[in-house]
Amino acid sequence: MNRVVPILTVVLAIFAIWYVASFTMNRAWVMDQAARAGETPSLSEQIAGTMNQSRPVVPAPHQVAVELYDGIFDKAVTSKRSxxxxxxxxxxxxxxxxxxxxxxxxxxxxxxxxxxxxxxxxxxxxxxxxxxxxxxxxxxxxxxxxxxxxxxxxxxxxxxxxxxxxxxxxxxxxxxxxxxxxxxxxxxxxxxxxxxxxxxxxxxxxxxxxxxxxxxxxxxxxxxxxxxxxxxxxxxxxxxxxxxxxxxxxxxxxxxxxxxxxxxxxxxxxxxxxxxxxxxxxxxxxxxx
Structure with missing residues (x-):
């Protein structure tokens, strides 16, 4: 337990920084799209928009996890996409x-x-x-x-x-x-x-x-x-x-x-x-x- 807590603390800190970076780096695109539509997105809409972009500047951890799982488990090992x-x-x-x-x-x-x-x-x-x-x-x-x-x-x-x-x-x-x-x-x-x-x-x-x-x-x-x-x-x-x-x-x-x-x-x-x-x-x- 004494070893697990420090490791989890570091991992959680990395994920927190990563999510903040994803929000900060991807927010410009969300705000640009909203400005073109003449809208002002709320904070929750900004968060949702930055966490699910198809081509983000910095993908969120859950997006990378999904892509990693797909490339390892959902593709045949002989596939060029595996x-x-x-x-x-x-x-x-x-x-x-x-x-x-x-x-x-x-x-x-x-x-x-x-x-x-x-x-x-x-x-x-x-x-x-x-x-x-x-x-x-x-x-x-x-x-x-x-x-x-x-x-x-x-x-x-x-x-x-x-x-x-x-x-x-x-x-x-x-x-x-x-x-x-x-x-x-x-x-x-x-x-x-x-x-x-x-x-x-x-x-x-x-x-x-x-x-x-x-x-x-x-x-x-x-x-x-x-x-x-x-x-x-x-x-x-x-x-x-x-x-x-x-x-x-x-x-x-x-x-x-x-x-x-x-x-x-x-x-x-x-x-x-x-x-x-x-x-x-x-x-x-x-x-x-």
């Missing part, structure tokens, strides 16, 4: 990018920790790479992959997703692999442990909490990358493409429902990563939270 269908397309690119991010982040972290030269050369470039806006980088990746003969739209989306997800893994793994203190390292050396044994017996197990913490960030970043990657690729499927279609046709309901579908997908992915973390923790003799 959010489940579009979500699965985006999920594929997200998982491929997530895998690329893990492989790249872990490999670079190991090189940086084991090699002073790699630390001095690779880490600065990894940091600099994150200063490049992904919206500027995405079209270049699309052009390069097309030039290399990668005709599938999945390839550039996966690369963009991997680009966003590798950095949190890299930073966390470097921190985790270097987390053992001098006393622990000296103890293993006293027992005659080799450099490889120190890595596998001490550094790698010590990095696991950092690794799984980074995965929760990386999987969300990968989803963002997959969605952003759908915008310049000319994709007609995926949650990002769905948002773009809603923008092009001036239908905010499509954009908002796709946005919330992406948020739900992100929450599910983070929950799955958390479950894998608990299983891995028990397998390594740890205590799950």
């Amino acid at each position: 959010l489940v269908y579009h979500g699965f397309i985006t999920l594929q690119a997200t998982l491929w990018g997530f895998a690329l991010g893990i492989i790249g982040g872990v490999a670079l972290a190991i090189l940086i920790v084991l090699s002073r030269t790699a630390d001095l050369t690779l880490m600065p470039w990894a940091i600099i790479s994150q200063t490049i806006p992904v919206v500027a980088l995405a079209p270049m990746i699309v052009i390069l992959t097309n030039a290399l003969g990668a005709e599938s739209l999945m390839v550039p989306k996966a690369i963009i997703a991997g680009y966003l997800s590798f950095f949190p893994v890299l930073v966390s793994m470097v921190k985790g692999l270097t987390s053992p203190d001098a006393m622990q390292l000296d103890l293993l050396r006293t027992y005659g442990a080799t450099k490889n044994q120190v890595f596998w017996k001490l550094r790698l197990p010590a990095s696991m909490p950092f690794f799984f913490a980074s995965l929760k960030i990386a999987v969300a970043a990968s989803l963002v990358g997959a969605i952003v990657g759908e915008l310049p690729t000319g994709a007609i499927s995926g949650l990002g493409a769905r948002m773009l279609i809603g923008s092009q046709f001036g239908n905010p309901m499509i954009m908002w429902s796709a946005l919330f579908a992406a948020a739900i997908l992100a929450a599910m992915l983070i929950w799955v990563v958390g479950g894998i973390e608990r299983v891995a923790s028990r397998a390594m003799g740890g205590q799950s939270a």
Whole structure:
């Protein structure tokens, strides 16, 4: 109960602000229509008019909920109007990018920790790479992959997703692999442990909490990358493409429902990563939270 009350308070506050924003942003259209008809609407009429517009500036929460329910449950999963269908397309690119991010982040972290030269050369470039806006980088990746003969739209989306997800893994793994203190390292050396044994017996197990913490960030970043990657690729499927279609046709309901579908997908992915973390923790003799 102590956890539920703060969460409900925040949720209710968000909905209250959202409804106020819907009324404020959509009121101009209601007043304009009333002025053309020579009428002066009451406050209740203004509220009703702002909460049920077909193309509102800011749709009300209940309108988004109806559109979201329709896109998830009322459409066949094979339909091009189904959010489940579009979500699965985006999920594929997200998982491929997530895998690329893990492989790249872990490999670079190991090189940086084991090699002073790699630390001095690779880490600065990894940091600099994150200063490049992904919206500027995405079209270049699309052009390069097309030039290399990668005709599938999945390839550039996966690369963009991997680009966003590798950095949190890299930073966390470097921190985790270097987390053992001098006393622990000296103890293993006293027992005659080799450099490889120190890595596998001490550094790698010590990095696991950092690794799984980074995965929760990386999987969300990968989803963002997959969605952003759908915008310049000319994709007609995926949650990002769905948002773009809603923008092009001036239908905010499509954009908002796709946005919330992406948020739900992100929450599910983070929950799955958390479950894998608990299983891995028990397998390594740890205590799950």
